[in-house]
Amino acid sequence: MHNQDIIKRMKQFSAEQLNQVQAIIARYPEGKQKSALIPLLHLAQETFGGWLDTETMDYIASLLTIKPIEVYEVASFYSMFHMKPVGKHVLEVCQTGPCMLNGSDEIIDYIKQKLGIEAGQTTADGLFTLKPVECLGACGYAPMMQLGKHYKEFLTKDKIDQIIEDLRNSI
Amino acid sequence: MGIQLLLEKSKVENIRLYDVYRREGGYRSVEKALKMSPDDIVEEVKKSGLRGRGGAGFPTGMKWSFLAKPEGVPRHLVCNADESEPGTFKDRYLMEFLPHLLIEGLIVSSYALGSNATYIYIRGEYAWIPDILEQAIAEAKANGWLGKNILGTGFDCEIYVQRGAGAYICGEETALIESLEGKRGNPRIKPPFPAIQGLWMRPTVVNNVETLAAVVPIINMGGDEYAKIGVGKSTGTKLLSVCGNVNKPGVYEIDMTISVEEFIYSDAYCGGIPNGKKLKACIPGGSSVPILPANLLLKTAKGETRMMNYESLADGGFATGSMMGSGGFIVLDESQCIVRHTMSLARFYNHESCGQCSPCREGTGWMYKILKNIEYGHGKMSDIDLLWDVQRKIEGNTICPLGDAAAWPVAAAIRHFRDEFEWHINNPVEAQTRNYGLAHYADPIHVPTV
Ligand SMILES: Cc1cc2nc3c(=O)[nH]c(=O)nc-3n(C[C@H](O)[C@H](O)[C@H](O)COP(=O)(O)O)c2cc1C
Ligand code: SF4
Ligand code: FES
Numbered sequence: 147m148h149n150q151d152i153i154k155r156m157k158q159f160s161a162e163q164l165n166q167v168q169a170i171i172a173r174y175p176e177g178k179q180k181s182a183l184i185p186l187l188h189l190a191q192e193t194f195g196g197w198l199d200t201e202t203m204d205y206i207a208s209l210l211t212i213k214p215i216e217v218y219e220v221a222s223f224y225s226m227f228h229m230k231p232v233g234k235h236v237l238e239v240c241q242t243g244p245c246m247l248n249g250s251d252e253i254i255d256y257i258k259q260k261l262g263i264e265a266g267q268t269t270a271d272g273l274f275t276l277k278p279v280e281c282l283g284a285c286g287y288a289p290m291m292q293l294g295k296h297y298k299e300f301l302t303k304d305k306i307d308q309i310i311e312d313l314r315n316s317i
Numbered sequence: 318m319g320i321q322l323l324l325e326k327s328k329v330e331n332i333r334l335y336d337v338y339r340r341e342g343g344y345r346s347v348e349k350a351l352k353m354s355p356d357d358i359v360e361e362v363k364k365s366g367l368r369g370r371g372g373a374g375f376p377t378g379m380k381w382s383f384l385a386k387p388e389g390v391p392r393h394l395v396c397n398a399d400e401s402e403p404g405t406f407k408d409r410y411l412m413e414f415l416p417h418l419l420i421e422g423l424i425v426s427s428y429a430l431g432s433n434a435t436y437i438y439i440r441g442e443y444a445w446i447p448d449i450l451e452q453a454i455a456e457a458k459a460n461g462w463l464g465k466n467i468l469g470t471g472f473d474c475e476i477y478v479q480r481g482a483g484a485y486i487c488g489e490e491t492a493l494i495e496s497l498e499g500k501r502g503n504p505r506i507k508p509p510f511p512a513i514q515g516l517w518m519r520p521t522v523v524n525n526v527e528t529l530a531a532v533v534p535i536i537n538m539g540g541d542e543y544a545k546i547g548v549g550k551s552t553g554t555k556l557l558s559v560c561g562n563v564n565k566p567g568v569y570e571i572d573m574t575i576s577v578e579e580f581i582y583s584d585a586y587c588g589g590i591p592n593g594k595k596l597k598a599c600i601p602g603g604s605s606v607p608i609l610p611a612n613l614l615l616k617t618a619k620g621e622t623r624m625m626n627y628e629s630l631a632d633g634g635f636a637t638g639s640m641m642g643s644g645g646f647i648v649l650d651e652s653q654c655i656v657r658h659t660m661s662l663a664r665f666y667n668h669e670s671c672g673q674c675s676p677c678r679e680g681t682g683w684m685y686k687i688l689k690n691i692e693y694g695h696g697k698m699s700d701i702d703l704l705w706d707v708q709r710k711i712e713g714n715t716i717c718p719l720g721d722a723a724a725w726p727v728a729a730a731i732r733h734f735r736d737e738f739e740w741h742i743n744n745p746v747e748a749q750t751r752n753y754g755l756a757h758y759a760d761p762i763h764v765p766t767v
Binding site: 182184187219223227241243295 | 484
């Protein structure tokens with residue numbers, strides 16, 4: 147009981163974030179605060195370690211006065227929400243047809259070999275997760291990956307080396 | 318380069334900033350529109366012949382005129398910026414480089430439809446774009462184009478940006494509405510249509526980013542003038558996003574009077590195929606539309622030059638034609654493997670099926686599995702007919718068109734490239750080391766029999 151209280155308190159937005167939450171809810175008509183669910187899940191995932199655990203989802207449910215199940219079913223539907231822990235940096239490489247035409251398979255294989263992991267896995271140091279994903283709307287700038295908020299486009303093996311080195315140095 | 322109505326100013330330095338955009342003639346359409354009645358604006362859009370740029374090509378003015386207007390019930394305009402159809406990245410370009418053009422179009426359209434709260438639903442992965450849009454919204458508001466009592470007309474309007482979170486299906490308008498209500502993106506059974514009961518069960522219009530941006534030139538020049546650009550029912554200009562094997566991938570604005578051949582080979586557009594390779598095939602309107610072999614792409618089955626417009630791309634129906642779709646133009650050169658590419662698209666649709674209807678949920682999985690078997694050398698000759706059978710059972714038997722969108726690429730690949738599938742099955746070992754190549758597809762005219 148006592149422990150849970152502590153965890154609960156850890157999973158709290160800051161005062162500033164709570165203002166942001168109120169501003170988001172105010173975008174919708176009275177009583178339609180559930181519309182804020184996806185924006186709040188994004189905020190929660192960014193704030194609480196890159197993935198959504200049950201505590202976090204319950205907290206979001208309480209903020210929106212909806213049932214926890216309503217949060218779980220939404221969080222598990224959308225591919226950007228991680229239901230399991232992920233590495234500090236998630237390399238989300240597009241593998242769909244148009245990217246494949248420009249060598250995304252080779253890029254994915256190269257990352258696997260370089261980091262010694264398979265698709266969906268995280269390196270032992272917890273730094274990198276490789277997540278092949280479907281079309282990200284950058285097909286003309288292929289091969290490409292999403293890295294946090296931004297895209298890395300026209301990837302080559304050299305660029306991958308550089309990106310990974312930069313991320314390693316950024317700790 | 319032809320007429321530019323949308324991208325004309327995209328290269329102007331700092332056009333993202335309000336002052337620059339305004340100096341270049343921005344927001345004139347709002348000044349003009351707010352002096353007109355909402356119905357007159359709908360009329361101008363009808364006259365323009367504008368067709369929805371999200372994929373289906375439905376006439377925008379007609380869609381607007383269907384919006385129910387019950388007394389005392391708020392109405393909403395929702396801008397569809399989910400853009401997740403493989404091959405499509407034109408809306409991203411508009412939002413990133415010309416955010417004020419979209420906001421301007423949204424203000425005029427919101428006024429025409431009576432939407433006091435308008436939402437832009439943008440795919441979650443475009444995570445840096447909401448900041449750009451919100452900046453433009455704040456600038457527009459600071460300059461009196463948004464907010465309360467705009468230009469003293471008594472019209473109030475706010476625009477909000479809502480991020481999705483990774484789900485192609487949320488581009489389908491009723492799934493988008495569900496998502497905007499904070500739910501899973503499960504498409505609704507229609508009717509009721511969104512025009513009657515949409516967002517929060519209120520009358521709602523959902524339009525694509527490019528559609529709403531096109532309202533700006535329509536109001537500025539008048540619907541009749543806009544309709545003079547282009548040919549037949551393909552009026553105005555269309556954005557194309559080009560990817561795959563071309564020298565100059567990217568976003569282009571065309572006036573729909575050029576030929577497919579010119580579009581691919583001219584330096585003003587795609588600039589031809591890299592490394593001197595030959596054109597093998599093309600998916601002209603986003604991954605959901607039928608793939609065409611080079612010969613049928615450049616000329617119709619009747620032997621006419623195929624043009625870059627709605628009618629010509631669809632000439633011959635699905636037997637020998639394709640569709641303009643979302644404008645995602647995917648080019649495959651002679652070194653590409655049709656089986657592998659089709660398999661990749663099948664995986665995409667299987668991943669993106671929301672799972673509500675069994676033909677789509679199960680069928681997309683079967684198609685992916687069968688294609689994977691063929692691609693990796695475990696296919697049987699009967700698999701081709703099985704694939705054909707599965708796709709036929711999906712098409713038309715589902716709640717939303719994602720089922721069709723998954724079936725069509727597989728059907729077209731078999732229809733036009735059956736020999737390549739057979740070669741894979743007959744030569745499982747060789748198919749792991751080399752591609753089938755061009756075969757007869759570059760022949761002047763090859764009319765398939767299926
Ligand atoms: C599976 C599926 C995905 C779709 N994705 C998009 C999309 O990303 N963007 C879009 O504008 N329309 C998309 N549409 C079409 C929308 O349902 C709707 O027709 C469109 O937003 C209407 O706008 P328009 O008339 O301006 O084209 C999709 C449809 C389906 C069936
Ligand atoms: S066709 Fe597919 S995506 Fe559309 S509602 Fe049915 S299962 Fe969902
Ligand atoms: S296919 Fe990779 S970004 Fe579209």
